[in-house]
Amino acid sequence: MVNALTIRDYAKEIKKMKTRAGFAALSLLFAAGHSFAAGTCDNNSLKGSYSFRVQGANLGLLDSANVFHPFTSPEPFAGIGQYMFDGEGSFTRTDYNVGLGTPAFPPSPVNDQGFRTGVTGTYSVSQDCTGTIVVGLLTTGTQIVLAVSVVDYGQAVFGVIKTEHASAFSSANNTSDLACTGGCDVAVNLSFEAQFNSTRRR
Structure with a gap:
């Protein structure tokens, strides 16, 4: 029972890490797009x-x-x-x-x-x-x-x-x-x- 809970908790942590990584990647893409747009004058x-x-x-x-x-x-x-x-x-x-x-x-x-x-x-x-x-x-x-x-x-x-x-x-x-x-x-x-x-x- 303890081992089963441990494995389950580990799987949840892996899923959370993947979610956070996805958000981080999106944030970087947004920042890059914002940086590219900034400074555009004519x-x-x-x-x-x-x-x-x-x-x-x-x-x-x-x-x-x-x-x-x-x-x-x-x-x-x-x-x-x-x-x-x-x-x-x-x-x-x-x-x-x-x-x-x-x-x-x-x-x-x-x-x-x-x-x-x-x-x-x-x-x-x-x-x-x-x-x-x-x-x-x-x-x-x-x-x-x-x-x-x-x-x-x-x-x-x-x-x-x-x-x-x-x-x-x-x-x-x-x-x-x-x-x-x-x-x-x-x-x-x-x-x-x-x-x-x-x-x-x-």
């Missing part, structure tokens, strides 16, 4: 209205050989505004920028709040949710390129400015030893954040 991850801010400092100018010509001291810079992404790689932007305590943007149309309007550009987002935003065109003299990371498939965007080319740099703000009258690259240390405007107040 241009459509950025679509709609985003409020943004950028802050940091302009550090100096770069000459044609990419040699750094520092300003006497870093020049603080901040900006805020709105992006409207179309989900296909293009956007429009409205912004208000301040440098050294004064408005800092080229003469351009402004809205009734004094924000610059009419800014356009392009963007691209890779499957791993990293991307690039390009503001303006080199052919017009001014272009800013941002390296970005898309958060939660488009709920927010973090970034830094990779390169900035200015058509000119005001002599009043240029304390470097390099003149910038016909266009130059600006050395910057600027961070960028944007937040999706998920609900519309009515």
Whole structure:
């Protein structure tokens, strides 16, 4: 009787172990599928209205050989505004920028709040949710390129400015030893954040 119970109990334990192993295998398969799906982004991850801010400092100018010509001291810079992404790689932007305590943007149309309007550009987002935003065109003299990371498939965007080319740099703000009258690259240390405007107040 004891031996019979022992064998029966052993058989039950074997069955339980097989069941647990099956559940473990299913869990691994689910996790693998979830891992494969995670991180899938594209241009459509950025679509709609985003409020943004950028802050940091302009550090100096770069000459044609990419040699750094520092300003006497870093020049603080901040900006805020709105992006409207179309989900296909293009956007429009409205912004208000301040440098050294004064408005800092080229003469351009402004809205009734004094924000610059009419800014356009392009963007691209890779499957791993990293991307690039390009503001303006080199052919017009001014272009800013941002390296970005898309958060939660488009709920927010973090970034830094990779390169900035200015058509000119005001002599009043240029304390470097390099003149910038016909266009130059600006050395910057600027961070960028944007937040999706998920609900519309009515």
